[in-house]
Amino acid sequence: MASDTDDLIVERPEGLYCPPGRFHIDPWRAVDRAVITHAHADHARAGHRHVLAVAASEPVLRARLGSVPMQGLGYGEVVQMNGVRVSLHPAGHVFGSAQVRVEHRGRVWVASGDYYLSEHDESNPTCAAFEPLRCDCFVTESTFGLPLYRWRPQHETLAQINAWWRDNARECRPSLLAAYSFGKAQRLLAGVDASIGPIVVHRSVDAMNAACRAAGMRLPATLAWSAIESRAQLSEALVIAPPMALADASMHLLGGASRAFASGWMQLRHHRRQRGFDRGFVLSDHADWPGLQRAIRATGARRVIVTHGHEAVMVRWLREQGLQAGTFATPFGAAPDGDADPVADSP
Amino acid sequence: MMRFTALSARLECANSEVQRIDALRDYLAGAPPGDAAWAVALLAGRGLGRLLRAEPLCESAVRAARVERWLFDTCLEASGDIAETIAHLLPPARRAESNSLASWIDDRLLSLPECSVPTACERALQWCDLLDPAGRELLVRLMLGRWRAMVDESLLLQALAQHAGIDIRLLRLRWPEWTNPRLRPDASRLAAVLRPQPTPAEERAQAYPFAALQTVAASATSSAELEGGAAAWLVRTRHGNCRLQLVRRAEGAWLWSSSGELLNRRCADILAAAAELPVDTVLEGELVGTGLVVVDLLELGSLNLRDRPYVERMARACDLPLVHPIALAPEIGIEGGTSPVPLLARCRSRGVHGLLLLRRDAHYGAAQALMHLLPPPMRAIAAVRTAQSVVDSDGAVRLELGLAVWDQRPHDEAGLAAALRSMATGARLGVGQQLVPLAKLRLDPPAPGDAADLHADGLLGWIQEATMQRFGPVRLLRPGRLCEIEFDDLEPSARRKSGFRLTGVRLQRWRSDCSLMDVDDVQRMRGLLAPEVSTGATP
Numbered sequence: 019m020a021s022d023t024d025d026l027i028v029e030r031p032e033g034l035y036c037p038p039g040r041f042h043i044d045p046w047r048a049v050d051r052a053v054i055t056h057a058h059a060d061h062a063r064a065g066h067r068h069v070l071a072v073a074a075s076e077p078v079l080r081a082r083l084g085s086v087p088m089q090g091l092g093y094g095e096v097v098q099m100n101g102v103r104v105s106l107h108p109a110g111h112v113f114g115s116a117q118v119r120v121e122h123r124g125r126v127w128v129a130s131g132d133y134y135l136s137e138h139d140e141s142n143p144t145c146a147a148f149e150p151l152r153c154d155c156f157v158t159e160s161t162f163g164l165p166l167y168r169w170r171p172q173h174e175t176l177a178q179i180n181a182w183w184r185d186n187a188r189e190c191r192p193s194l195l196a197a198y199s200f201g202k203a204q205r206l207l208a209g210v211d212a213s214i215g216p217i218v219v220h221r222s223v224d225a226m227n228a229a230c231r232a233a234g235m236r237l238p239a240t241l242a243w244s245a246i247e248s249r250a251q252l253s254e255a256l257v258i259a260p261p262m263a264l265a266d267a268s269m270h271l272l273g274g275a276s277r278a279f280a281s282g283w284m285q286l287r288h289h290r291r292q293r294g295f296d297r298g299f300v301l302s303d304h305a306d307w308p309g310l311q312r313a314i315r316a317t318g319a320r321r322v323i324v325t326h327g328h329e330a331v332m333v334r335w336l337r338e339q340g341l342q343a344g345t346f347a348t349p350f351g352a353a354p355d356g357d358a359d360p361v362a363d364s365p
Numbered sequence: 366m367m368r369f370t371a372l373s374a375r376l377e378c379a380n381s382e383v384q385r386i387d388a389l390r391d392y393l394a395g396a397p398p399g400d401a402a403w404a405v406a407l408l409a410g411r412g413l414g415r416l417l418r419a420e421p422l423c424e425s426a427v428r429a430a431r432v433e434r435w436l437f438d439t440c441l442e443a444s445g446d447i448a449e450t451i452a453h454l455l456p457p458a459r460r461a462e463s464n465s466l467a468s469w470i471d472d473r474l475l476s477l478p479e480c481s482v483p484t485a486c487e488r489a490l491q492w493c494d495l496l497d498p499a500g501r502e503l504l505v506r507l508m509l510g511r512w513r514a515m516v517d518e519s520l521l522l523q524a525l526a527q528h529a530g531i532d533i534r535l536l537r538l539r540w541p542e543w544t545n546p547r548l549r550p551d552a553s554r555l556a557a558v559l560r561p562q563p564t565p566a567e568e569r570a571q572a573y574p575f576a577a578l579q580t581v582a583a584s585a586t587s588s589a590e591l592e593g594g595a596a597a598w599l600v601r602t603r604h605g606n607c608r609l610q611l612v613r614r615a616e617g618a619w620l621w622s623s624s625g626e627l628l629n630r631r632c633a634d635i636l637a638a639a640a641e642l643p644v645d646t647v648l649e650g651e652l653v654g655t656g657l658v659v660v661d662l663l664e665l666g667s668l669n670l671r672d673r674p675y676v677e678r679m680a681r682a683c684d685l686p687l688v689h690p691i692a693l694a695p696e697i698g699i700e701g702g703t704s705p706v707p708l709l710a711r712c713r714s715r716g717v718h719g720l721l722l723l724r725r726d727a728h729y730g731a732a733q734a735l736m737h738l739l740p741p742p743m744r745a746i747a748a749v750r751t752a753q754s755v756v757d758s759d760g761a762v763r764l765e766l767g768l769a770v771w772d773q774r775p776h777d778e779a780g781l782a783a784a785l786r787s788m789a790t791g792a793r794l795g796v797g798q799q800l801v802p803l804a805k806l807r808l809d810p811p812a813p814g815d816a817a818d819l820h821a822d823g824l825l826g827w828i829q830e831a832t833m834q835r836f837g838p839v840r841l842l843r844p845g846r847l848c849e850i851e852f853d854d855l856e857p858s859a860r861r862k863s864g865f866r867l868t869g870v871r872l873q874r875w876r877s878d879c880s881l882m883d884v885d886d887v888q889r890m891r892g893l894l895a896p897e898v899s900t901g902a903t904p
Contacts, residue, residue: 165432166440166453274762276380285453286444294756296380331439338433 026102026120026127027157027323029346034129034157034325038122039102041070043129046349053104055131056115057082057200060350070097072106075114077232078200081225093146109133110141110148111303112201113230119151128317129157132350134302135309136169142303144204144235150316155323158314161304161351162282163328169282169306176209179299182278183256187215190253192275196261196295200226201303202280203258204237210256212238218246220259261293282306314341326350368396369404369466370500376515380756385516389524398552399467406550407507408514408521409543413470415510416477417485419447422509425486429493430454448511452501455493462495467551474507519626529559537627538570538619572610572621573647573663573671576730580737583706583719591705591722592733598722599675600697600705601660603737605718606652610663611691613639613646620657632657638691646685653716656690660721663729671729678729694721709740717895718854742851742869743893745770745885746876748844750800752828755807764808764824767839768850768870769800770863771886781881789833789843800844801862801887804852804870844881849873855893865890 027036033045033052041051048065055061055071057078064083071079073090080088091097093116096105106116111132118129128151134142141147169175179195186193197203199222207217207227219227219240227237243259246252257272261279282302283289290298305313314322314336321342324332329345336343375388389408393401427437432454441450473492477485489508493501506512514521522540526533536558543550543558563571591598608623618639620628629636635657642648647664650657662682663671670678682693697720699705705720720738727734751767773796775781784798808824824846831842853869864887876883 164440164443165430165436166444166450168453168457272762287449288445297378331436335433335436 026122026125026155027129029348034346034348036099036102036120039099039104039120041099041104042066043118044131044348044350051099053106053118054079055106055109055118055129056112058112058132061131070104070106072114072116074233078114078226078229081229093149107149107151108146110135110145112142113145113204113233113235115145117149117151119153126151126153127155127157128153128319130159130313132159132161132303133305133313135305135313137306137308137312138169138171140172142205143208144201144230148305148313150313153317153319155321156314156317156319157323157325157346158310159304159326159350160310160324160329160332161327162302162306163310163324163332165307167282167285167302167306168308169300169302172209172301175280175299175301179206179209179278179280179301180211180214182276182297182299183210183214186276187254192249192252192254192272193256194272194275194277195256195258195299196277196279197223197258197281199223199260202301203227203260204230204235205301205303206258206280207237207240208235210238215254215256216241216251218243218252218255218257220257220263222260222263223258366466366469366496366500366504367461367463368392369400369407370497370503372404373503373515374499382520385520386524386527389516389521390528393524393528397465397467398555400465402550402552402555403467403470405521405525405543405555407512408516409518409540410514411544411546411550412510412512413474413507416474417489417508418482419509421482421486422451422489422505423447425483425490426451426455429490430456447509448502448505451493451505452498455490455501458494458496460495461497464495469504470507474504477508525559529561531559531561532563534571534621534625534627535563535567537625538567540627541629566614566616569614570612570616570619572612572619574730575608575610575623575649576735577732578608578735578737579733580739582739583709583741593724593726595699595704597725598699598705599679599725600699600708601694601721601723602697602717603719603721604651604653604658604716605737609650609652609657611635611639611642611646611648611650611657613642613644613648615644618642622652628652634690638688641686641688642691643685648682648685648691650691650694654690656692658692658694659687660694660723661729673728674726675723675729675734676725705738709738739853742853743855744849744851744873745803745890745893746847746849746879746883747803748800748881748884749842749846749848750802750844751839751841753839757807766806766808767802768804768806768848769844769884770803770890771797771884772799772801773797773888774884774886775882778882785844785881800884803863803865803890804850804867806848806850806870806872808872847876847879847881847884849876855890857894863887863890865894 026038027034027043032042032047032049034043041053042049043053044055044061045052046063050067052066053070057075059082062079062082066086069083069086069088071088071090073092076088076090091106093108094105096103101122103121105119107119109115109117109131111134115131117131117133120127133148135148183193195206197206203223203226217238217240220243224242227240231237252272277295278297278299279293279295280299280301282300282304284298284300322336323344323346325346325348333343333345372388372392376385379385379388392404396404423437427434437454440454441447444450480488492504496504522533522536526536539558543554548554610621612619612621618636620632620635622628632655634655643666645664645667648659649661649663650659659682662678665681670681687693697708699708705722708720719740722736722738724734747768747770749766750769753765755763755765757763775784775797780797787794787798827846828840828842831845832840833843834841851871851873852867855865855867857864858866
């Protein structure tokens with residue numbers, strides 16, 4: 019399927035590639051021109067010679083990529099690349115995340131990157147909502163591509179988190195919430211009731227918060243973990259840290275804390291049990307099964323290519339719906355920062 | 366139903382006994398009595414039986430969820446649980462209904478066996494449409510007979526006793542009747558179980574308050590310190606197991622432990638033998654294996670013997686028709702009226718843990734009339750070999766150290782150096798080169814607010830520095846830090862690499878003055894085994 023010569027996006031050893039436009043999308047090896055959909059480590063890798071990305075996400079991307087020449091685009095703004103019209107559109111996944119729309123000789127392809135959509139009319143409050151784009155071929159993620167994954171409205175999950183935090187605070191028990199440092203952490207910060215108690219963040223979350231604040235995101239006030247000296251300061255606090263940091267020796271002050279994890283994977287009991295958390299809150303930045311179907315339907319595409327997560331299931335299901343479907347083998351989701359992998363840890 | 370679903374969720378999340386009991390108490394305080402009755406029955410392990418078979422229910426769920434069978438099976442494989450799969454796959458509930466648990470079970474679920482299979486499945490799925498995913502999961506589990514209580518009986522009893530404000534021993538007495546599977550749980554039966562006033566018969570079934578047992582370390586005692594001299598005392602072996610009172614009445618027999626547990630179910634043999642005792646007999650003894658070793662007689666034929674001297678009580682006990690597995694504890698003579706301490710060494714054998722001293726002329730419960738003479742603790746020097754942070758059952762984070770001794774102590778410094786070299790390079794270790802795991806030691810976390818304790822000793826720093834390899838959470842450490850441990854007993858154990866199981870291990874002190882050559886070896890540990898055992902089948 020990927021070898022089709024007329025295809026606007028194909029799979030190459032270094033990543034997804036647009037042959038007429040001569041650029042890559044989220045390549046996993048260093049290339050000349052890369053279009054980056056968002057700042058998660060599995061999508062934004064360092065070493066490219068030129069990067070095109072959403073202008074607003076530049077501070078966050080810089081934190082990962084360093085001083086690479088970067089061209090920022092507004093959502094919907096069009097650039098010509100070797101005769102191909104390229105534009106970036108909101109994906110609703112994390113701050114500054116984009117779908118890549120590629121148009122060449124009347125044909126339109128869209129690479130979704132990671133996106134968030136569910137059957138409820140709601141969006142991730144830290145970024146612009148997913149924008150459905152009409153296209154001939156839709157290259158989609160499918161991290162949660164099983165009907166088991168159906169998100170409850172996010173206000174319900176946030177209410178659960180607030181209730182959990184409030185209960186813990188009443189009993190002077192720190193509330194330790196594991197969440198990936200970019201994306202989920204900010205979504206939680208924006209969503210929780212900051213009047214319950216102080217919010218403490220791990221240094222990796224703090225770094226990402228600084229970048230997000232620099233880019234204009236409004237987040238409640240937080241304390242840095244490094245400023246904490248005694249257990250007493252934590253007794254009513256919500257501590258947000260990436261999952262891997264929980265094994266850190268400096269976390270010994272959190273003995274007796276209630277530990278929770280916010281991720282789409284928490285939908286299933288065995289994922290909750292696997293990590294040994296006291297609580298699992300189902301909150302994802304990825305589309306659930308109804309969201310994936312809704313997004314695919316909205317594109318009107320006759321052809322769909324699945325990049326990562328339950329590809330075989332998704333492809334078989336799409337074919338049963340009468341669509342032309344295939345896969346690209348990508349390493350997306352194998353990396354640490356999105357909630358793509360239930361057992362992956364943040365660096 | 367929603368309330369019970371919430372309780373299940375809370376029990377599943379709870380990570381301490383206190384949280385579990387709180388969850389149960391909150392539920393009992395808020396639930397209507399009929400619901401509480403069913404909830405207590407379910408939590409006590411009563412199932413509804415298998416009301417539906419899984420396969421037809423899955424078939425119906427596939428149709429209701431409008432997915433293909435292969436997709437359902439893929440989901441089932443991903444979640445590993447039928448109830449969870451069905452709960453998530455069915456379309457979201459169209460209307461929420463908050464019927465009571467009792468009406469769900471009595472009016473709906475228990476009517477399922479009367480329906481044909483297709484009707485039953487259809488009803489089951491209609492009911493799922495009234496519940497959120499957590500409620501559905503619970504419902505499907507109940508219907509398939511796969512529901513399991515997430516709380517053990519002792520916690521449930523504690524919560525019930527606290528809720529109703531009654532003595533837990535009274536509750537334990539009434540429990541067998543409540544759990545009778547032939548009787549349906551309802552509010553009036555639960556109220557009867559929880560009524561605060563005991564009947565006269567219930568009062569008579571209780572044990573007498575246990576006499577205080579004084580524990581004395583052998584080193585702290587000599588015959589001179591025994592009031593009235595050694596001759597005033599009677600000596601028996603003590604196994605260190607739980608103390609029991611066997612109460613035999615006309616209505617039945619009850620076996621109580623000193624902590625207020627009722628052991629009737631666990632000790633059926635003793636209960637059967639109790640039938641041979643005269644009515645209104647109360648014996649006290651110790652559980653040894655599955656038998657009762659009697660050390661005292663408190664009541665006989667409704668005659669209260671507790672204010673009689675011990676020798677008189679035991680004289681009467683000797684006349685009792687005791688049948689296996691109830692037996693009188695043998696008496697050990699103190700030769701020449703000397704101290705009982707030398708006896709400790711003589712009666713060391715597997716399972717025996719010191720001596721029980723009873724004053725001959727004392728009434729039951731008299732002060733300083735009942736003593737448990739502990740054997741001196743054993744000691745060993747061991748090397749710290751592994752370290753790991755563990756979350757204990759109380760939620761506290763503790764440091765768990767794995768201690769090791771030599772399989773065979775190296776002969777000289779050269780041998781030691783060779784052994785250390787092999788350990789460092791990961792070479793195959795021969796005899797005399799291995800430190801075999803002996804015991805685990807949990808250290809308390811530093812007090813809240815000051816992490817200085819452990820750090821001051823440099824233990825955490827040393828662990829970081831001495832880590833040779835990590836296996837998940839476990840660090841394998843370069844041997845170097847030695848400690849002296851104290852333990853109560855050791856038994857042979859084929860499951861352990863060292864060949865021993867240690868009980869009551871505690872840290873005596875760190876031994877920075879020792880070298881690895883001073884660490885004990887397996888042979889020395891074997892010498893500590895009780896004599897009878899080491900001649901037996903040692904692995």
